[in-house]
Amino acid sequence: MSDEPQFPSIPSLGDALIRKKKMEEKKYSIIKCKSCKVKNERLFQEGDYVFKKLIDEICSSCKEITLYICEIFSEWKIPKKE
Ligand SMILES: [Zn+2]
Structure with missing residues (x-):
């Protein structure tokens, strides 16, 4: 007989951490046109910030x-196995 206390197992927390490590963060910028209100999203680029004017890009519409950046958001994705 042992005097060791019985700890309740918490497997769910560890699994979630491992899952998050395997995922990668993808950042996107939402571009909006002030003129025609068209919205497009593209991958986040270095230097992007909300309300930044894109003076070297024209609206495709x-x-x-x-064009300006109206929103920046990120998503966790599971990388595809090639
Ligand atoms: Zn436009």
Whole structure:
């Protein structure tokens, strides 16, 4: 007989941590046109920030240079096995 205390097992927490390590964070920027209100999303690029004006890109819809970043968000994705 042992005097060791019985600890309750908490397997779910460990599993979640391992799962998160295997995932990768993908960041996106949502680009909006001030002129025609069209929204597009693309991968986040270095230097992106909310309300940044994109002076060297034209709107694919109305051809105006009135694009700006209206939102930045990130997503956790499981990397595909190639
Ligand atoms: Zn536009």
